[in-house]
Amino acid sequence: MENQKTFLDIDNPNYADCKVVIIPFGYERTTSFLKGTENGPKAIISASSQLELYDIETDSEPYLEGIYTMEEMADNSATSEAAIAEVYTIVGDVIRDGKLPVLLGGEHTISIGAVRTCKDKYPELSVLQIDAHADLRDVYDDSKYSHACVMKRIGEITPYVGIGIRSVGPEEIKEFKIKRENGEIFTPDDFRDLGGLNEIIEKLTSDVYITIDADGFDPSIIPGVGTPEPEGLNYEEILELLKAIARERNIIGFDFVELRPLRGEVRSEFAAAKLIYKMLAYIFQNN
């Protein structure tokens, strides 16, 4: 793509000098309700040009760590399995280069490839999921790699904890209840009833990959999603959780998926871009 914008609209530094790699991967094929997540990465990157480079809370300028933005590489004619394999390779290369991958979707399916490759390098991997949906279906629309099956597949790779879950289908109820009972899934109410965040952090191993589905947030904060489920987590709640994990654990990569930009309404992508930059501030503050 010619003259593609970079995250924060900064000139791409030399790849070798960067600690962070932004990977735009707007793959969209199995989305259930409303299309448009293929434009998520472009919208987030475009909105990021309006961010200030200084973060007040951490008194830092995270971009000084070096942020490299790759070109968009998703091919929507590819099967889900092929897209997952492509993400596996791209994220794997970034991890092996000792850098932090930040994957932008696209539909949630792509996170499977990222988790698989992180698990290769970090056998003690665990995953934190922020999402409105349990995504625990074994098969959806005849596919085991639908975005509605993503946490079922990820759970087969490595342990995970899901936060913000408030939408569960009949075929997911049994597993949802077991995981909720075990403290591996928290509804927004469960999350708010916790005395602190330790109960979540204790479930996470030393090396953590974070997958953020935009619909985990309340739709008043991020309305640009396919299924804007009410009663989501607010921005401050998610920031507090991410800050605590960055302090207590080694975050080895993260993704932000399922954002569906709305015409004439930049709130969603701006909140996403700011959250991503905040994550970088928290991660490098603790390194």
Ligand SMILES: [Mn+2]
């Ligand atoms: Mn979701």
